[in-house]
Each structure stands twice: as C-alpha cells, then as structure tokens.
Amino acid sequence: MKFSLYLGTFRQVKVFIHWTFSLLLLWIIISNLRAGAPTEDILWTILFVLALFFCVILHEFGHALAAQRYGIGTKDITLLPIGGLARLEKMPEDPKQELWVALAGPLVNVVIFIFLSIALSITGFNLENLEELKINGNTIILFLASANLILALFNMLPAFPMDGGRVLRAFLAIKLPRHKATQIAGSIGQMLAIVFVFYGLFNNPILVLIGIFIFLGAGAEVSHTQQESFLKGYKVKDAMMMKFQLLSYDAPLSKAVEKLLNSQATHFVVVKDDVAVGTLSRNEIIKGLKDHNENAAVELVADFSPLKIEAEQNLDQAWRSMMSKNRKVAFVVENGHFLCILDQENVSEFIMVKSALQK
Numbered sequence: 001m002k003f004s005l006y007l008g009t010f011r012q013v014k015v016f017i018h019w020t021f022s023l024l025l026l027w028i029i030i031s032n033l034r035a036g037a038p039t040e041d042i043l044w045t046i047l048f049v050l051a052l053f054f055c056v057i058l059h060e061f062g063h064a065l066a067a068q069r070y071g072i073g074t075k076d077i078t079l080l081p082i083g084g085l086a087r088l089e090k091m092p093e094d095p096k097q098e099l100w101v102a103l104a105g106p107l108v109n110v111v112i113f114i115f116l117s118i119a120l121s122i123t124g125f126n127l128e129n130l131e132e133l134k135i136n137g138n139t140i141i142l143f144l145a146s147a148n149l150i151l152a153l154f155n156m157l158p159a160f161p162m163d164g165g166r167v168l169r170a171f172l173a174i175k176l177p178r179h180k181a182t183q184i185a186g187s188i189g190q191m192l193a194i195v196f197v198f199y200g201l202f203n204n205p206i207l208v209l210i211g212i213f214i215f216l217g218a219g220a221e222v223s224h225t226q227q228e229s230f231l232k233g234y235k236v237k238d239a240m241m242m243k244f245q246l247l248s249y250d251a252p253l254s255k256a257v258e259k260l261l262n263s264q265a266t267h268f269v270v271v272k273d274d275v276a277v278g279t280l281s282r283n284e285i286i287k288g289l290k291d292h293n294e295n296a297a298v299e300l301v302a303d304f305s306p307l308k309i310e311a312e313q314n315l316d317q318a319w320r321s322m323m324s325k326n327r328k329v330a331f332v333v334e335n336g337h338f339l340c341i342l343d344q345e346n347v348s349e350f351i352m353v354k355s356a357l358q359k
C-alpha cells in the first residue's frame with residue numbers, strides 16, 4: 001500500500017503501517033489535551049493504542065499463518081487506523097480451509113484475552129477496588145483484555161468480507177455453489193454495513209469508515225466471484241489471443257508507438273532471433289517515451305520475465321494468478337513452447353460473452 005512505513009518481516013510476511021495511523025495518534029493526543037488530561041494519562045492511552053494494534057497485527061498473522069498451512073502466501077499486512085489488513089494471495093476455495101483461515105484471526109484475540117485474564121487473576125486484580133475507569137498502569141491489562149474480546153466478537157459479526165462473513169460464506173458454500181454463497185453473504189454484509197454507517201454517524205466516525213469499507217468490499221467480492229464462476233469449466237486455450245503484434249527487441253520505441261496507434265493492441269510480444277522473449281505494454285511504451293525518447297530501443301522498457309501459463313490450465317486459475325501477481329498479460333505456453341498471449345481484457349470480454357449467453 002502506498003505511503004506506508006515498513007515495520008519488518010516475519011515468516012516471509014512484510015508488515016507495514018499506513019501514514020494515516022499517525023493521524024489517529026495525533027487525534028488522541030489533541031482530544032485528550034483539550035479535555036485537560038494530564039500527560040501521564042495521555043502516555044498510558046497511547047501505550048494502550050500501540051499495544052492494541054500489536055494485537056491487531058497478531059490477529060492478521062493468525063489469518064496469514066493459517067493460509068500458509070494451505071500453501072497460500074500473504075503479500076503483506078498493513079495497519080490502518082480502522083484495523084489491520086492482510087492481503088492474502090487468494091482465499092482458499094475449499095470451504096473448510098476458508099473457515100479455518102477466517103477463524104484464525106479472531107481466535108488469536110480470544111487466546112490473548114484468556115492469557116490477559118489469567119494474568120489479571122494472578123496479580124489479584126479486583127474490579128471493585130477501582131475508583132475510576134481510565135487507562136493507567138493499574139488498568140491497562142484490563143482494558144487490553146476487554147478490547148481483545150470486543151475485537152474477536154466484532155470481527156465475528158456476519159458482515160462479509162469481515163471474518164464472520166467469511167465464516168458464513170464458508171458454511172453456505174458447503175451446500176451451495178461458491179458464487180451463490182458469496183451473493184448471500186455479500187447481501188447480508190451490505191445490510192449490516194448500512195446499519196454500521198447509520199449507527200456510526202451518531203456514535204462513532206470510525207464505524208462509518210468500516211461500514212463503507214465493508215459495503216464496497218462486499219460488492220467487489222460478489223462481482224469478482226460471479227465473474228470467476230463464468231470461467232469455470234474452460235481452459236486457457238478457449239480464451240487466449242492467437243492474433244498479436246510482434247516487435248523486435250532492438251526496434252525503436254517510435255515503431256511501438258506506430259503499432260499502438262494503428263491497431264487495437266495494447267500489448268506486444270517482443271522477439272529476439274524469432275523467439276518470443278518478453279512483452280511490451282502500452283504503459284511501458286509511455287514510460288519509455290517519458291524516461292528516454294522515441295529512438296530508445298524496446299528492450300529498455302520491455303518485460304523480459306512474463307508470467308507463463310499452460311494452454312491446458314483452467315481459465316479461472318490462470319485469471320486468478322494474473323490478478324494476484326498483478327499481470328495484465330501472460331505468455332501462453334504448450335510443452336514449454338510459446339504459443340500466444342492471454343491478456344486481462346481478453347478474459348473480461350470472455351466473461352461478458354458468457355454472462356450474456358447465460359441470460
């Protein structure tokens with residue numbers, strides 16, 4: 001994510017903190033100062049927020065490490081003021097696996113809650129002895145324990161794509177096709193999101209943000225799963241593009257511009273000694289013109305390590321791996337030999353055609 005500070009890596013998962021997080025801390029400091037709180041109280045509150053967000057990181061690692069068990073990597077974990085975000089390469093398709101990956105996060109908070117509760121009882125903490133309920137050295141563990149319990153419960157609300165919503169979808173997907181299950185979970189998620197926004201407007205602005213986030217997230221995932229369902233049962237060879245434009249690796253960019261303007265193509269295959277060696281996209285051409293000039297060779301900006309997919313591979317899998325690796329175009333190979341290309345636009349058109357035929 002842009003404008004994020006890198007914190008470190010654990011088990012191959014990079015952890016970032018988004019710059020807006022500093023706004024949250026600033027807001028805490030300013031609102032406490034205006035309320036006339038002593039510096040010591042403000043420091044305890046900040047320590048509490050940092051400790052809580054450390055628990056949020058652990059929650060996200062719950063998801064990431066559960067996914068790792070099923071061979072699914074996590075691109076990164078980013079901390080935002082509204083919570084954490086683990087970007088998994090994909091969600092497992094097997095409902096049982098999705099169930100465990102979704103449950104693993106809230107389970108981490110339950111475990112932390114149990115540990116902190118034990119710690120409190122060992123130290124002989126007694127709620128009745130408390131004079132006032134504010135965060136300080138005596139109560140920070142109590143606050144952290146309660147916050148972890150609230151986090152676990154809140155995340156288990158069936159508001160897809162929150163954890164509880166994923167659990168719901170996984171249960172539905174045991175009996176229903178995945179896209180139907182997603183549709184139902186998504187509608188429930190969007191209804192809850194509207195409740196969050198309305199409730200949040202009068203009580204808590206962060207809830208408004210979470211509500212919007214859920215509403216958009218649910219919509220995006222429903223349409224994504226819907227599209228994916230149209231690709232099921234097809235192979236890469238059903239959608240690949242047999243007609244494509246070639247460019248020599250040593251040709252000047254002006255040649256690429258000429259082809260770009262004279263054709264529908266947005267991707268070109270770069271060849272060297274009659275062998276396809278890479279791809280050149282419209283964006284790369286534009287970047288090349290900016291960084292160099294139109295006499296610069298194609299090889300300066302072309303991508304020489306294109307994603308390779310087999311012609312016999314399932315189309316939905318190929319599409320997912322293109323999306324997760326953020327590739328607009330891939331080489332289609334057969335028995336290790338270059339055959340042609342598949343680009344995202346291709347696949348989108350394929351989806352449009354199939355969805356039109358189904359209606």
Ligand SMILES: [Zn+2]
Pocket residue numbers: 059060063105106155163
């Ligand atoms: Zn979670």
